[in-house]
Amino acid sequence: MGIEAVTAIDRTGETDRHGRPTAKIRARGACPALAAPMPTGDGLLVRLRPAGGALTLSQFSSLARAAAARGNGILEITARGNLQIRGLRAETVGQLAADIDAAGITVPDGPAIEISPLHGIDPEEASDPATMELALRGTLRDRLASPRLAPKLSIVVDGGGAFNLLALSADIRLVASSHADWLVAINGDGETATPVSVGPAEAAISAVGDILSLLAALGQGRRARHIDPALLRARFPAMDSLRAIPSRAASMPLSGLHRLADGKTVLGIRPEFGQMRAADLTALIDLASAHGAAAIRLAPDRGFFLIGLPADTVPAMQIAATKHGFSAQAGESSEHIAACAGAGGCGSAFYETRTLARRILAAAPALFDGSLTLHLSGCAKGCAHARPALTLTGTAEGYDLILNGLAADRPDERIAGGRIDFAIERLARSIEDNRSAGESAAACLTRLGATGVLEALRQE
Incomplete structure (x- = not known):
């Protein structure tokens, strides 16, 4: 995830003179989760990925208000579709965590598992990656929690469809090849990753478990690129006969109005250069709610999708988005x-x-x-x-x-x-x-x- 110099909040350890928890410097190489915020030029930064990358409008609005109350009111969406909250202080990180819990937002522990943002909505999707994510976390809970895994280890689950994750690189990637089968590959994006296994969901989960075991055995901080090819072939003897799944189509762009194969519409919105202020985000969400939007899906390429907007309300939402510092039209230079x-x-x-x-x-x-x-x-x-x-x-x-x-x-x-x-x-x-x-x-x-x-x- 490209983050270094991380601190961790010690919730049971030292406090300041007001009884508030203090931040301690922690080893490099982790991502700035709630339990390990990162010091930056404007305070502490926390990165989080809600389960499935999905939020209700009320939850997203609650996050914006929490960012203003606990930090400096600046939120960011990363290139991988994760959410960052800036300007926190050691004593406000715990308060932010409480706000997140109160909003009913689930942030899974362990390595990031990034899934197709339109999961369960896009009729062109070969299989639902949200179901696969839950199965991976449930079946492989202990292995995913191993302290020997690299903190930056990434897993992608791509169900296909109009907005696929072909361009997103990962240590481990699962791609739906049909409604029943999944291809498992390592170390790369949709074009460069090395396939190791293909089969039904149970076999794919087992293959991921074996890869996690290989990584844990290599030692802390090792990534998929460090796995000895001989060890990999010993565990996956059929891998040399496998080929990556050709992409059926390039992923659609994020910004702008998109009509899915069943006629439903989604509106892709991108904050200017991925950064937004809480007041602008809250105003935009209020308007989206008034126009009938039902949900938010965080997406790679620093943006999100508004789900459920009636098509005739989209032009007004696009104008409002521009007013508040967002791009909601395709093809903008930014x-x-x-x-x-x-x-x-x-x-x-x-x-x-x-x-x-x-x-x-x-x-x-x-x-x-x-x-x-x-x-x-x-x-x-x-x-x-x-x-x-x-x-x-x-x-x-x-x-x-x-x-x-x-x-x-x-x-x-x-x-x-x-x-x-x-x-x-x-x-x-x-x-x-x-x-x-x-x-x-x-x-x-x-x-x-x-x-x-x-x-x-x-x-x-």
Whole structure:
């Protein structure tokens, strides 16, 4: 999950002079759950995933109010569809946990199990991943709770359908190949993961249990990529004859109105760069409730779906969403920017990512034809985007520009802080001047190569 430097709340240990629990530094390598919030530039951060990624409107509104009362009122949805609450203090984390319990929100223990956001709703779904998640947690409870598993271990259960999880990488992934059968694969996304088993639900659960046992035996912190292929083949002798399930269709985009195969509609909504304020979220939920929405489904790619809106109310909801800082229309340029919390929200960040994002959107529209992702990373950790992209990494001296890579990669160019606007304008102009008819921004950058791009950037 890309999180380091974690603290844990000791509920039975030390307290401050007011009798409130204090936070203690804990080992690196865990994710910031309720029991282990993470220190950031604006206080403590907690990440949670409600069961099934599903919330009622009342529950989501309760979370927004709790974020305002216990933190600084800022909530985020991550690239994997998890919810983050910022600006907490050691003494308010327990209060937030109580608020979550009072709202009837269940947050399962153990490794994250991410499932298709439209589970049980999408008629094109091959099988219901929510049922599989419950079966995994029930049958493999002890193995999932093993302290020898890596804290960042991830499991994906993809039921298929209109919004699949093909692009989501995981240590262990289960993909419904039919109503009855599941493919189990490890270490990768829908294209790159290695299949190890296929069969009915019981066999798939058994296979996941065996993989968890192999990981636990390897020692704490080990991931699926560390499993010896020989050990894997010894346990799954038929794996070499298996093939990944071809995707029937690309996953639909998140933002905008979507009609499912049975004619029902869902509205995809994305907070600007994945971040929202409690007051805006509460106002949006109140309007959604008034228009007849029934539920919320958190989704990968930093957004959520509103379920149950009558189709004739969607245009009004889209206008309201824009007013409150959300995107509810497909194809908006901001969808192609991955920005971390940035300075002020993270103690490691060297610049305000969202401020720069807005300047770039205005100054360099040529970058945003949908062919590439611009990754604005406040530091080299690259929490907001784990795939190669056009990346600007913050440093003490300014910015590292990586034309197609990760935030920690060797930069193609170093840009002084005061020259970033000039550099972005030059990059956009270079694309506009050199792009052939019908050529995308990404293809143009690839054709120009590092030499051509850097020559443009260095021109006065």
